[in-house]
Amino acid sequence: MNNRNIVLFVGGIVFGFGLAVGGMSKPEVVLSFLQLKDFGLIVLMGCATGVTFVAINVVPRFIEKPILGGEFKPRTRILNRNTVIGAVVFGVGWGFSGQCPGSALSSLGIGNLPVLLGIAAMFLGAYVMGRFFG
Amino acid sequence: MFPLGVTSYLLGGIIIGLGVSFVYILTGQHATQSSFFSSTISYFSKIPYFNRKTYLDSREWRLYFAAGVILGALIYTVTISPDGFWTTLVQWWRLLIGGFLVGFGTRLSSGCTSGHGISGIASMSTTSLFAVITFIVVGAITANIILLLGVTP
Numbered sequence: 001m002n003n004r005n006i007v008l009f010v011g012g013i014v015f016g017f018g019l020a021v022g023g024m025s026k027p028e029v030v031l032s033f034l035q036l037k038d039f040g041l042i043v044l045m046g047c048a049t050g051v052t053f054v055a056i057n058v059v060p061r062f063i064e065k066p067i068l069g070g071e072f073k074p075r076t077r078i079l080n081r082n083t084v085i086g087a088v089v090f091g092v093g094w095g096f097s098g099q100c101p102g103s104a105l106s107s108l109g110i111g112n113l114p115v116l117l118g119i120a121a122m123f124l125g126a127y128v129m130g131r132f133f134g
Numbered sequence: 135m136f137p138l139g140v141t142s143y144l145l146g147g148i149i150i151g152l153g154v155s156f157v158y159i160l161t162g163q164h165a166t167q168s169s170f171f172s173s174t175i176s177y178f179s180k181i182p183y184f185n186r187k188t189y190l191d192s193r194e195w196r197l198y199f200a201a202g203v204i205l206g207a208l209i210y211t212v213t214i215s216p217d218g219f220w221t222t223l224v225q226w227w228r229l230l231i232g233g234f235l236v237g238f239g240t241r242l243s244s245g246c247t248s249g250h251g252i253s254g255i256a257s258m259s260t261t262s263l264f265a266v267i268t269f270i271v272v273g274a275i276t277a278n279i280i281l282l283l284g285v286t287p
Contacts, residue, residue: 001198004195005198007156008161008163008196009199009201010156011153011154011157011199011202012198012200013203015149015154015199016202016203017210018146018152018153020206021210022142022146023142023143023146027229027287034277035277035278037137040136040138040142043140044146044150045147046147048147048251050256051150052151052154053256055151055154055158056158056257057256059159066160066161067159067161068161072158072162075249075259076259077245077254077262077265079264082242082243083244083245084243085239086239086240086243086244086265087250087264087266087272088269088272089235090235090238090239090246091239091273091276092232092235092272092273093233093235093237093238094232094236094273095232095272095273095280096276097236098277099229099236100167100168100236100246100247101168101171102246102248104233105200109203109207109210110215110217114226115222115229117229117230118233119233121234121236121237122233122237123174124237125236125237125238126240127171128234128238129237129241130175130179130181131179134182134183
């Protein structure tokens with residue numbers, strides 16, 4: 001395991017721990033947000049984004065490059081038909097199941113084995129997208 | 135508004151942000167989730183879409199990252215979780231159909247709740263902001279329609 005992979009592994013542990021602390025590992029919590037009964041996930045996403053905002057926009061003013069090398073580059077995507085249609089399809093699936101990719105993985109960690117079905121279906125969906133629309 | 139209180143959401147969000155920030159400051163990578171599916175498929179498929187440079191370059195660390203996410207939630211469960219191991223009551227066909235649409239949609243959109251939601255908005259990407267508003271609004275409409283149809287949970 002090289003240093004980069006160790007960092008990603010540790011970062012993943014922190015990420016998954018946070019998802020579990022925030023309750024997002026439970027599809028029920030996500031659904032209660034989307035049913036507009038509990039707005040806590042807005043707080044969770046706001047805090048996660050706020051902390052990351054500092055890392056992306058402030059930290060690079062003090063250190064020139066990532067500590068293990070490479071470069072700092074904000075994440076940008078082009079707005080096109082696919083971004084919009086994809087977000088709509090994702091929204092339907094999210095509202096249908098209360099799962100998104102990260103929350104589904106962390107859900108496995110809290111022992112929620114039925115989510116394996118959801119993760120397998122996500123692989124299938126990603127495959128169909130790349131195979132026929134990629 | 136907040137029947138479960140805000141503390142766990144606040145703490146969870148900050149911890150997630152620290153995980154993403156830790157990775158970014160050390161490696162410059164955006165620790166996002168949904169590309170994991172496409173990059174992992176590249177190990178098994180010769181289809182050009184999956185064998186793009188971006189997936190081939192990231193597929194190894196994405197596996198480590200995904201394994202970490204699972205382990206992190208497991209650590210929470212066996213240490214401070216008030217619930218211990220936990221299983222959803224959401225019906226299997228919802229997980230299945232929803233999962234398929236999540237896999238398809240996030241890849242078509244090039245981002246999910248973490249890619250567009252955390253890293254994208256923190257990068258001040260208007261595309262990501264637009265995508266996030268779209269999937270939250272569509273997700274809320276979908277979840278409420280299903281609720282109105284009497285499906286619980």
